Structures are given as structure tokens and as C-alpha cells.
Amino acid sequence: MAVSKSTNTYNRQNWEDSDFPILCQTCLGDNPYIRMTKEKYGKECKICVRPFTVFRWCPGARMRFKKTEICQTCSKLKNVCQTCLLDLEYGLPIQVRDAALKIQDDLPRNEVNKEYYIQNLDNQMSKYDATQPSNSALKSKGASDLLLRLARTAPYYKRNRPHVCSFWVKGECRRGEECPYRHEKPTDPDDPLADQNIKDRYYGVNDPVAEKLMRRAAAMPALPPPEDRTVTTLYVGNLPDNITEDELRAHFYQYGEIRSLTLVPRAQCAFVQYTTRSAAEHAAEKTFNRLVIGGKRLTIKWGKSQGRQGINDKNESAPVLEPVPGLPGTLPPPPAFLHPFPPQMPPPPNRPNDFFNLHHYGPGGWGGWGPGMAPPVPPPPAPVAPVTPVGLHYPSQDPSRLGAHAHANAPQS
Template sequence: MPPKRDLNKVGTEQSDFPILCETCLGENPYVRMSKQEYGKECKICVRPFTVFRWNPGSGARFKKTEICTTCAKIKNVCQTCLLDLEYGLPTQVRDAALGRINTAPTSDINKQFYTQVMEQQMANTSSGMMADTHDAQLASSAAKEMLKEMARKDPHYKRNRPHICSFFLKGDCKRGNECPFRHEIPAENGLEKQNLQDRYYGRNDPVAKKILRDNAESKGLTPPEDKSVTTLIFLTLPVCGEPDVRSSLMSACPFIQAKQIKTITTVAASHCAFVIFQDRATAERVADSLTAQGGIEVLGKRGKVVWGRPRPAKKAITASATATAVSA
């Protein structure tokens, strides 16, 4: 057995096979791949890694791996599309449902050291996938079922289509039908600008936001238009106190800190609790996570989560009362 390498001297990665989802691999069962060692830098840990390139099928564009196998194993994602291998969903959706915390550093040097440490840990485990073990420990059955409902059942080979021709958009493409790119006007739906690092780390991913928004609307948890509303209401709770609700909330959403929760008020007669957060962004993130988990579990009973209502403006109340008095 060769001796372990010094973490401070490891700056590259080699691999024999890529980690790909069924969609990126393509519908053709016979795929020929080209392999180039140290072909490019990983888009996440910026280490040179082995790049694989292939054609997933007839009429599709050539695809290649974008991140190294170590980064893919850490998050359990495809090396090309960076979607979760089990559910085919963005990591932001999966992490919201499973209540996972992003502990990866942001600076390039720290990211390299973090990746190398995780690589050593995976070498000492039997599974090799860090995210699978973590999910098995944290995920509830309700969260897993919710992810299965949101997941696409069949491969989405439409993602392998050629890119849109930039010359066609400018009205200057002279290839016509021989152009290998698509001649169509892109739909402006807010999903055009996607960043690989945002998708990998699960932050500001427009596709994930759309999935979470559609799921919230289907569950009747559409965020109110009034941005001043930062209150979530937990319904159908058992007889409990403020510490029980706080403990369950921190356990279901470990990404929030205690100081981000402004107040928690329980109403025993109505079996509900009012949770006010310091800012709207935190409230929306908690709402997305709890919706993906199918509610919040307090003392063994699962409760429903809804948004609070905006308070009516005092001036409007005064004006309404004055108009009523004058008319009388």
C-alpha cells in the first residue's frame, strides 16, 4: 500500500471514470468518451482534474465534466450538470428539504485544503459518498417523500440540446439548416443566468428558487407581497412551550442562528405558535425548508406551517373610522 501523500502537496486529481447522471450520459447505451488528464481546473476547488468529453446522443451537443470527482462525491452531484444524483434536483432544493448546512469555505486556498481533507475522509469510508451518509442521518421520511414527489421521474434529455446560436440572435447566421446550434429565441423566464458555483453550493440558484416557489404554491404557502411580514405560524401543534418549538425549529433548520429568531409565542388553547424572524430572507428560507420537509415536527407531532398576515396600516384604520363617523 503506497504511503499517504502530504495534504499540503496534493494539487491535482486523477480519475478513471466520471460520475454522471443518466440525463447527461445520454440515451445511447454505447458512449465513446475522450479522457484528458489535468485537462482543466475544477470549477469548485480549482485543482487540475481529469476531463471527460462525449456526445450523449444524436442531435445533442458534446458535453464534458465541469468539476472533479472529489467535489462531486462531497455533494453527491453529477460532474456535469451538478444536480443531485439520487433525486435529480438542485442542491439548494435538496439541502432545504434535508436541513443541511453548507460548511464549505469560500477562499480558493481554503477550498483546496477542505477538498483534500474530505478526499482523505472519503478514502477511509466504505461508501465514498459524503452526502449519502449525512442525508441518511438527518433526513426524515416526510422530507424524502417530498423530494421524490418533486423529482423528475424520467431522464430529461432536452438538457442535452445544442446551445442557441448567438449569430442567429444578432440576425447574422449564414449557415442556415447546417448550423449545429439552435435557431430560436430564448424564453425570458428568469432562468437564463445560472452559475455553477451557486448551483453547487445551493445559493441563489434560479432553478431551485422556481422549484421551491412552485412547491410552496402547491402547498398553499405563497409568501405575502408585503416584505415587512417576517412571521411564520405553526398550526396543529401538541401542548408545548417556547423551548420545545425553538428546539424543533433549530433542529429542522440548522442553518439559522438563535439571534435570527426575534420572538416565539405559543398559544396553548389554539395549539399554534407564532415565530417572528429578524428579516424576511431568513423567514423565506425557513418557510422553503419546512415546506419541503412537509411541516415541522414538535414533540413527535407534525404541524402545518403558514405565513402570518400583514398588519393593517394605522392611518388606513383612522381614515376609515373618520369616514364612517362623518357619514353617520
């Protein structure tokens, strides 16, 4: 007579027995030569209450020892780390991820229904790829704008710090620097972040960390387009060291046609200019505070208008200064009689005789022009009232002297 297996016997035969945990990079630590202790069926899962293999390790120097808290079945169901219960892809709480992807949690809360649901889930994972998340909603959903803005692009090892030393808080710690715990002021007990429940975090309800991140996302600044419609250039900063122009062009070309792309490796930045303003606005909206290349979040800003930039540079390079006393710019204008030409008549070109102010018509022409050369025709002077020179008078200035007029008895040639 065959004896049927009870539910308790079935669960014992299907307890988890794994060789390596499912961890995020932050919990795993930065030490590549990490050592772990493995205890088979050492603890029960805090979600499904089934025994599972417990791993314990130290993620690095001056950090606390960490261990797995939930089984791998529950971890694959939500695609979270077995220790910190944060999403493996974005590093965010489950409540934030489900709100961004609009995923409804259908995991049963009753112990009997939960046990039946987990058993069916184990059978499905044994038939298909066990490395992928078992939740169909996580497979079909893509990344949203909220997740790209809040996602961590690098490990956050600050979470692995030791706990606060309770003896130091009381003033009784005598270890000093050798104490493996932190000598800091503990968190305020009234702070909501100090009261976190692992089941609420797993089911995505009443999570104070998730609510804090949601408030931060709502207060994040936006990138408004400039008023000048001629600006079609985007500034891209914080670029990786090994990025090439072709890789950057291949990424930004999906938002519109690119007119020019200038890469400045020394400054780790680039300037992307689109042919149309609509393409530039679309690229700025999709990439601002969301674009991650090579594990680095890129800085996106609008470029400056070339016309306005030139005007600003011109004004800045030529400031208006007050006149300095004593310089020619501050002296009064000379008297009118000192001008050799009327204001309406421009002076002749510079010639040797001009140095001596010999501007007259003579045998040599205008101002020293030689014979055979056509003198220039000056413009007709405007009628100007005669100006009587004021000052000293020398005999050489007499027109009747120095042979200005020939004598009447002189022989004519």
C-alpha cells in the same frame, strides 16, 4: 537531511485521476454505445480549483457536446453530477434538497481552509467506500415529502439540446437545417434563469432554478378527502405494465388493512378499498403525487360513493321528457260510465269470458267458473249513484227479451 514536502507538491501528488466520471442519466444520454475523450489534468475544478480529469462526450444525436465541470471529490461531497450539479438521487438543485432535508452547508469558503478541508476529505474517502456520499448528513437523512413531489422519475434529455445559434439571431446563418445549433428565440436577458452561477448552485444560495421549484411546490394541488365518510376506496392510475396484485398490495398494506384490491391491467389502474376511513386518508396523504413504482409516478384519486353513484346513474338513465301530442299518455281520461267496475272495486282476474265483458253471476259462477268450483267472494261494492248510459240502444239490450224471464204459462220442470 530529509526535505519536507510543500503544500503545492502534496496537492500535485493527490490530483484526481479517474477512469470514469460521476454523471446522472440525463447528462450521460440515451445512447448505450457512447464514446468519451479523457484528458488527464485537463482543467481545474470550478469549486476547489484543483486540476482533475476532464471527460467530453456527445449524449446523443442533435445534442451538444458536454464535459465535466467539477472534480469527483466535490461531486461526492454534495452527491451531485459533475456536469449539471444536480442531485444524483432526485435530480433536483442542491438548494432544494438541502432545504427539504434541513441540511446546513459547512463547506468553507476561504481558499486555504477549503484546500485543507478537501485534503482531509480525500484521506477519509480513501479509507472508506468511495461510491457513497461523503457528507454524513446525506447518509442519515431520508426522503421528505417535498423531494418526493418534485423529484424527476425519468431522464430529462431536453437539457442536452444545442445552444441557440447567434448567427441566426442576427439573421446571418446560412447553414439552414445543417446548422448544429438551435434556431430559436433566445432567453430574455432579464429572466433570472438566464443568469446562473455555478458556485451559487453548488453552495445552494441564490439559485433561480431552485426558487422556481420551491414556488411550484407551494402551488401544488392537494387531495382533499370527500365529504361522504363511507368512501374508503382509492383510485391508483398510471401503473406499470408488469406490476402484479401482490406487489401493489404489499405497498398499500403499510397504511392500513385492505378490504379489497381490484387490478385492471387493460386500463393500467387499480382500486384499493380500506376497511376504515382513517386508513384511506393516511394512504391518500402519503401517496398523492409522491408514489413512484417502476419509474412511473402513480396517479392517486378518491373513489366514488356507490350509493350516490347509483342515484346519479338512475337519474341520468331515466330523464323526464315532455309528453308528445297524440300519444295515449296525453289523451284525456275516459268517461266514468265506460269503466266496468267502480274505482273502489278491482277488476277480476283475466279469464276467457272476460274478453266479452261477461262479468255476471250465473250457473257457471263468476265469469265462467264451472260447477263444483267455489266462486271467489268479491268485496262488497261501495254505493255508487246509478249512471244512465248515454248513447245508442238496441233491442237485444232489453232485459225482457232473449228469455231473461220465464213465461207464466210455461211448464215447470
